[in-house]
Amino acid sequence: MTAARVVDAVKTYGTGDARVRALDGVTVGFPGGRFTAIMGPSGSGKSTLMHCAAGLDTLTSGTAWIGDTELGALGDRQLTLLRRQRVGFVFQSFNLLPTLTVAENITLPQDLAGTGTDREWVDALIDVVGLGDRLRHRPSELSGGQQQRVAVARALAGRPEVVFADEPTGNLDSRSGEEVLRLLGRAVHDMGRTVVMVTHDPVAAAHADEVVFLADGRLVDTMADPTAEKVLDRMKAFDSSRDTGRGTAPRQRVTS
Amino acid sequence: MSAPTGPARASLRLSLSSLRAHKRRFAGTFLAVFLGVAFLAGTMVMGDTLRASFDTLFANANSGTAVVVRSADVVTVPGEGQGTREPVDTALVTRLRSVPGVAAVAPAIEGAGQLVGRDGEPVGGQGPPTLAGNWIDDAGLNPYVLAEGRAPRTSGEAVVNRAAAEKGGLGLGDTTVLRTPDPLRVTIVGLVTFGGEDGMGQSTFTGLTRADAERRLMPAPGRASTIKVRADSGVGQEELARRVAGVVPHGVEAVTGQQAADENLDQVSGRFLSLFTTLLTVFAGIALLVATFSIHNTFAIVVAQRTRENALLRALGASRRQVLGSTLAEAVAVGLAASAAGLLGGIGIAAGLQALFPAVGFPFPEGELVVGATAMAVPLGVGLLVCAGSAVLPAVRAGRTAPLAALRETAVDHSGASRGRALLGAVLAAAGAAATVAGAAGTPQVWLTSAGAALVVVAFVVLGPVASSYAVRVLGAPLARLRGVTGALARRNALRSPKRTAATATALMIGVAVVSLFTVFGASLKATMDRTVDRSFAGDVAVTASGFGAGAGGLSPKLAPAVGRLPEVATAVGLGKGVAEVDGGGRQLTVTDPVALTRVLDLGAVDGSLSGLGRDGIAVSRQEADKHHWAPGSTMVLAFADGARRRFTVRAVYQEAGLGGDYIVTRTAWEPHKVQDSDALVAVAFKDGVAPDDGRAAVQEAARGYGNPEVQTRQEYAESAASGVDIMLTLVYALLALAVLIALLGIANTLTLSVHERTRELGLLRAVGQTRSQLRSMVRWESVLVAAFGTAGGLALGAFLGWALVKASDSAGTSAFAVPPGRLAVVLLVGLVAGVLAGWRPARRAARLDVLRAIAAE
Numbered sequence A: 001m002t003a004a005r006v007v008d009a010v011k012t013y014g015t016g017d018a019r020v021r022a023l024d025g026v027t028v029g030f031p032g033g034r035f036t037a038i039m040g041p042s043g044s045g046k047s048t049l050m051h052c053a054a055g056l057d058t059l060t061s062g063t064a065w066i067g068d069t070e071l072g073a074l075g076d077r078q079l080t081l082l083r084r085q086r087v088g089f090v091f092q093s094f095n096l097l098p099t100l101t102v103a104e105n106i107t108l109p110q111d112l113a114g115t116g117t118d119r120e121w122v123d124a125l126i127d128v129v130g131l132g133d134r135l136r137h138r139p140s141e142l143s144g145g146q147q148q149r150v151a152v153a154r155a156l157a158g159r160p161e162v163v164f165a166d167e168p169t170g171n172l173d174s175r176s177g178e179e180v181l182r183l184l185g186r187a188v189h190d191m192g193r194t195v196v197m198v199t200h201d202p203v204a205a206a207h208a209d210e211v212v213f214l215a216d217g218r219l220v221d222t223m224a225d226p227t228a229e230k231v232l233d234r235m236k237a238f239d240s241s242r243d244t245g246r247g248t249a250p251r252q253r254v255t256s
Numbered sequence B: 001m002s003a004p005t006g007p008a009r010a011s012l013r014l015s016l017s018s019l020r021a022h023k024r025r026f027a028g029t030f031l032a033v034f035l036g037v038a039f040l041a042g043t044m045v046m047g048d049t050l051r052a053s054f055d056t057l058f059a060n061a062n063s064g065t066a067v068v069v070r071s072a073d074v075v076t077v078p079g080e081g082q083g084t085r086e087p088v089d090t091a092l093v094t095r096l097r098s099v100p101g102v103a104a105v106a107p108a109i110e111g112a113g114q115l116v117g118r119d120g121e122p123v124g125g126q127g128p129p130t131l132a133g134n135w136i137d138d139a140g141l142n143p144y145v146l147a148e149g150r151a152p153r154t155s156g157e158a159v160v161n162r163a164a165a166e167k168g169g170l171g172l173g174d175t176t177v178l179r180t181p182d183p184l185r186v187t188i189v190g191l192v193t194f195g196g197e198d199g200m201g202q203s204t205f206t207g208l209t210r211a212d213a214e215r216r217l218m219p220a221p222g223r224a225s226t227i228k229v230r231a232d233s234g235v236g237q238e239e240l241a242r243r244v245a246g247v248v249p250h251g252v253e254a255v256t257g258q259q260a261a262d263e264n265l266d267q268v269s270g271r272f273l274s275l276f277t278t279l280l281t282v283f284a285g286i287a288l289l290v291a292t293f294s295i296h297n298t299f300a301i302v303v304a305q306r307t308r309e310n311a312l313l314r315a316l317g318a319s320r321r322q323v324l325g326s327t328l329a330e331a332v333a334v335g336l337a338a339s340a341a342g343l344l345g346g347i348g349i350a351a352g353l354q355a356l357f358p359a360v361g362f363p364f365p366e367g368e369l370v371v372g373a374t375a376m377a378v379p380l381g382v383g384l385l386v387c388a389g390s391a392v393l394p395a396v397r398a399g400r401t402a403p404l405a406a407l408r409e410t411a412v413d414h415s416g417a418s419r420g421r422a423l424l425g426a427v428l429a430a431a432g433a434a435a436t437v438a439g440a441a442g443t444p445q446v447w448l449t450s451a452g453a454a455l456v457v458v459a460f461v462v463l464g465p466v467a468s469s470y471a472v473r474v475l476g477a478p479l480a481r482l483r484g485v486t487g488a489l490a491r492r493n494a495l496r497s498p499k500r501t502a503a504t505a506t507a508l509m510i511g512v513a514v515v516s517l518f519t520v521f522g523a524s525l526k527a528t529m530d531r532t533v534d535r536s537f538a539g540d541v542a543v544t545a546s547g548f549g550a551g552a553g554g555l556s557p558k559l560a561p562a563v564g565r566l567p568e569v570a571t572a573v574g575l576g577k578g579v580a581e582v583d584g585g586g587r588q589l590t591v592t593d594p595v596a597l598t599r600v601l602d603l604g605a606v607d608g609s610l611s612g613l614g615r616d617g618i619a620v621s622r623q624e625a626d627k628h629h630w631a632p633g634s635t636m637v638l639a640f641a642d643g644a645r646r647r648f649t650v651r652a653v654y655q656e657a658g659l660g661g662d663y664i665v666t667r668t669a670w671e672p673h674k675v676q677d678s679d680a681l682v683a684v685a686f687k688d689g690v691a692p693d694d695g696r697a698a699v700q701e702a703a704r705g706y707g708n709p710e711v712q713t714r715q716e717y718a719e720s721a722a723s724g725v726d727i728m729l730t731l732v733y734a735l736l737a738l739a740v741l742i743a744l745l746g747i748a749n750t751l752t753l754s755v756h757e758r759t760r761e762l763g764l765l766r767a768v769g770q771t772r773s774q775l776r777s778m779v780r781w782e783s784v785l786v787a788a789f790g791t792a793g794g795l796a797l798g799a800f801l802g803w804a805l806v807k808a809s810d811s812a813g814t815s816a817f818a819v820p821p822g823r824l825a826v827v828l829l830v831g832l833v834a835g836v837l838a839g840w841r842p843a844r845r846a847a848r849l850d851v852l853r854a855i856a857a858e
Ligand SMILES: Nc1ncnc2c1ncn2[C@@H]1O[C@H](COP(=O)(O)OP(=O)(O)OP(=O)(O)O)[C@@H](O)[C@H]1O
Pocket: A013, A014, A020, A021, A022, A040, A041, A042, A043, A044, A045, A046, A047, A048, A049, A251
C-alpha cells in the first residue's frame, strides 16, 4: 500500500517568459512502512514534489494522494487538518517555536488539534530521541542536531501516515546528521512509520530503503537498497550525462 | 577634513531607500503624527479664526461709541467673569451733552432677562448670557440694528435678536414673558441683529423701552449701567474721554469706546475662547504624548529587526554616525511628511467646523479662515519633534550595532525586565505615591501632589516592562485554559519582549489613565454635589431658574413670599446673591432671611445666633471664620460695588457651608447696594401631613405666574446641579477618543511588525497544522492581552491620580471621593474590545500568509 503518491504531477511557477516547470509529469508512490529518499541536482524539483505530496502546495495538474485522500479536492482548512493529523514535517532549519519548550514543541500538532496526546507513545519517542533531560528547555538552548531530533520527535508524535523531511541534515555536521538519520531509520524499521526524505547527501540516502532520482522536474531513476557508493556513482553518471548535453537546459521553459 | 556631503548623502540615500522598502511599517507612525498634528493645527486655526471674527464683530458693533461713562469701582468674584459695577446717575446725560465735541449721549441699561418661548420653556440660558437692556435709538451708540419691525415705544413693547426669536418660535406681534426675573409681559415689535449676525454668539438679547428697563433692571429709576457718548466727526476718542472725565463726579470714570470694547472682547476671548482652545490644546497634547510612545516603539522594533542589516553596513565600513543618521533621517522624513499632511488636515478641520457650526445652530462668525504663522509653525514643529524625538534612542541603539551582530542569531530579548529597572521603578513609585498622598491628605499642598503624580506616571513607564511580564502572565493564565494552545501561544508571544509589550501598552495606559482620571473626578464631583444637597437641604422641594452658570436668569424675589402663603407650605425662603469685597478679595454673599433659612437648610452646628442679624450683622461659615480668625462678636468690613464700606459684626459661625454659601446677610443689609434683584433658589418646606405630590403641584401652580420656573424634589435638584458634570465628561470622552485611537493604532502597528518578524514561525505553525482561524485568534488574543495590560494599568493610575486631584483641589475637606464601578467597567470593556479591533488587521494579514513562502523566508 502506498502511504502517499502523486500521479502525472505538473507544477509550473510564474507566467510568460519567466514560466518554470518545476514538476513535469511525475508519477511516484511512497510505500507504507518504508524509508524513501528523493535525490537530484539543485533545482530539479525535489522540494516542490515534497510540498505538493504533503499538501503544503497544490499541483498545477495531476493528482496527489495521502492514503486514499485526494488532496486537490480539499480546501485550506481540510488540508490544514490533514497536515496535523496525518502528516509529519521536518524542515532543514527553524523547526521549533522559540517560545515553546521542547516538550511543548513535540506535542504542538496535537495541542493545536485539541486532542490528547498518546503519553506512552510520546514518552517512548522521547526515550528514542534521547532528550529526556531537556524537556523543559527552550530551542535556543539546544544544539542544531538536538533541535532536529526534537523536530523528528514532533513529526512522529501524532503517529502520522507519512513523515516528510526536506534535507533534515542539511545544516548538521556528519555526526549529528548520522544521529538524526538513525532516528528516522528506527522510526521506519522499529516503529513501522513511513518516511520520505529529500537529501543531497549519498551517505544520508544510504539510510533509505529506496532512492528516487529527479532531474529537471522528471523522475529519471529509482534504486532499491542503496549504498553510499552506488548512489554516488549514479549521481556522477547523472552529472556527466548532463555535461555531455544529453539533458536539456536545467530549467525547461514552456514555449507555447 | 573632507566635505561631509558624500557620506551624509550616502546615509540619506540609505534611509530613503529603506523608507520606500518599508512603507507599510511607517503607515502607523504617519497616521499617529498626522492625527495629533491635525488636531493641534485645527484647534489653533479655529481659535485664531474665532478670535479674529469676534475682534471685527466687536470693533464694528461698538465703533460708534467714543466714550463710555461708568462707575469706577468694580467688585470681581473669582470664577465670575465680569465684575459688578454700581449704576450711574442718568442726570449726567444732560451735563455730558454740553461737552464740546459730543454728538450724542445715551444711557445704556444692561441686565439679565430670560425670554420665555412660545412653548413656555426658557430660550437659551444654558451658559451664554441672556441679556436685556434699553433700546437705544441712536444707531451709532447701539450695537444692535433693527432688521424687522420697529423700536419699542410704549411700556410692554420689546425687540429681540432674531436668533432668539427663531429659537423660541416667536414672531412680530407675539406676546410672551421676560423674566427680569419678575415676569414682564412683552409684545415683540421688532427683530434685531448684531454685527450682521442674528445674535451675539449664543446669547439672547431683549431691548425694552428706557422706562421699562429702568424699572426692571435697575435698583431705582434714573439709573443706568453706563452712559455712552458719540463724538462729533473729527474729535478723537482719547481727546473726548479726557474732556468728559473733567465733568463727571467723583467715583465715575470715562473710558474710550475702544477700551470698553477691548474689555468686552477679553471677556469673550479671554474666558470662553481661551478656555476652549486651552482645553483642546491640552487634549491635542495628550494625543501627541500617546503618539510619542507608539512612534518610539515602532522605531525601536524597526531598528531591532534591522540589526542584521545595520551590522552588515557597519561591517562594510559605515560609521556609527552614518547608521545613526540614516535612522534619524528616516524619522525626520516621516515626521515632516506626516506633520505637513496633519497641518493641511487641521486647516481642513477648521474649515469644516466653520461650515458645520452654523448648520447645527452655533453661529460661527463668518470671515476668512485665519492661518497665522504660529498656527503653522507650532504643529509642524511639534510633529517633527515628536517624531524625531521618539526615534533618538532607537537611532542611537542602531548606531551602536556591533558589526558582529550580523553573524549572531538574535535571541529573545529579556533586557526589559532587569532587576535594576524593577528597583528604580519601585523606588520612584514609592516616592511618588508618598509625595502624592502627603500632598493630598490633610491640608492640600498642590505642588507636592503634582510632583508626586508626575513621579508616579514616570514610575509606571519605568516599571512597565517589569509589570508587563507579571501582568500578562496573570491576565493570560485563564487564556491558556480557555483557548488551549492558541491562548498559550498568544500569551507567550506577549511575554516575548516585555519592553515592546510595555511600550505598546503604555500608550494605551496613558489614554485610559486620563479617561479614568476624569471619570473618577467627575463622579466625585457629582457625589460632592449630591452630598452637599443631601446634607444641607432640609426642605421638600426647590424652585430653580432653569439652566446654570452666568446665563441663568434667576427667580423673582416675589416668588418666595407667594409660595410661602400657600396653605401647604410651612416655609419658603429665597436665596439671592450679592457680592462684596472682604480683605480686598471679591466674595459671594447669600442674601436671605437667615431665621427662616435654618428651617430649610441644615447649617450644622451654629456658634452664636442667626436671628437678629439686622442691618449690620453677618453669619460666616466655619472655614472662612477660621481663615480670618473671626468668632461671634468680631467685626469686619465689607466693601460694596457702590464704593460703600460697611462695618459688620459676625453674629454667627456655622459649620456647613453647602448651599448656604460662606457669607449670609439679610435683605435689609443688602438692599442699599443691590442692582437687579433676583433669587437663585427658593427652598420650600411643606407643612406636616402634606403629601409631597400635592405640595409640589401647589408650588408649581404658584410659580406659573412668575415665568414658570422649575420645581424639583431634593433628588431632582441634586441631579440637575450635577448635570453640568455629565456634559463636561461627554466632551472630555469625545476629545480623548483620539488619544485612545492613536494608542490602538500603536498596538496594531506593533502587532503588524511582530507578525512580519515572526513570518517563519507562523509558517511553521501553519505547516504543522494550525488553522487560519486559530492563527487569527492567536494574534488577536495577543492584542487583547496587551490592551488588557494597558487598560488595567491605566485604570489603576487614573483612579489614583483622580483621588489625588479630588483631595488636592479640596481645601475645605468637604469633597467626596467616588469610584464609579459601572463606568470604569465600561472603560475596561472598551479597552478590551479595542484590543480585539487593534488585532483585527494584523491577524488577518498573518492568516493570509502563504505557508511555503513563510517557510522559505530568510
Ligand atoms: N515560488 C517559486 N516561484 C518560482 N519558481 C520557483 C518557486 N519555487 C521553486 N521554483 C523553481 O522551481 C524549480 C524547482 O525548485 P525546487 O525548490 O523544488 O528545487 P530543489 O530540487 O528543491 O532544489 P534544492 O536542492 O536547491 O533545494 C527551480 O527551478 C526553482 O527555481
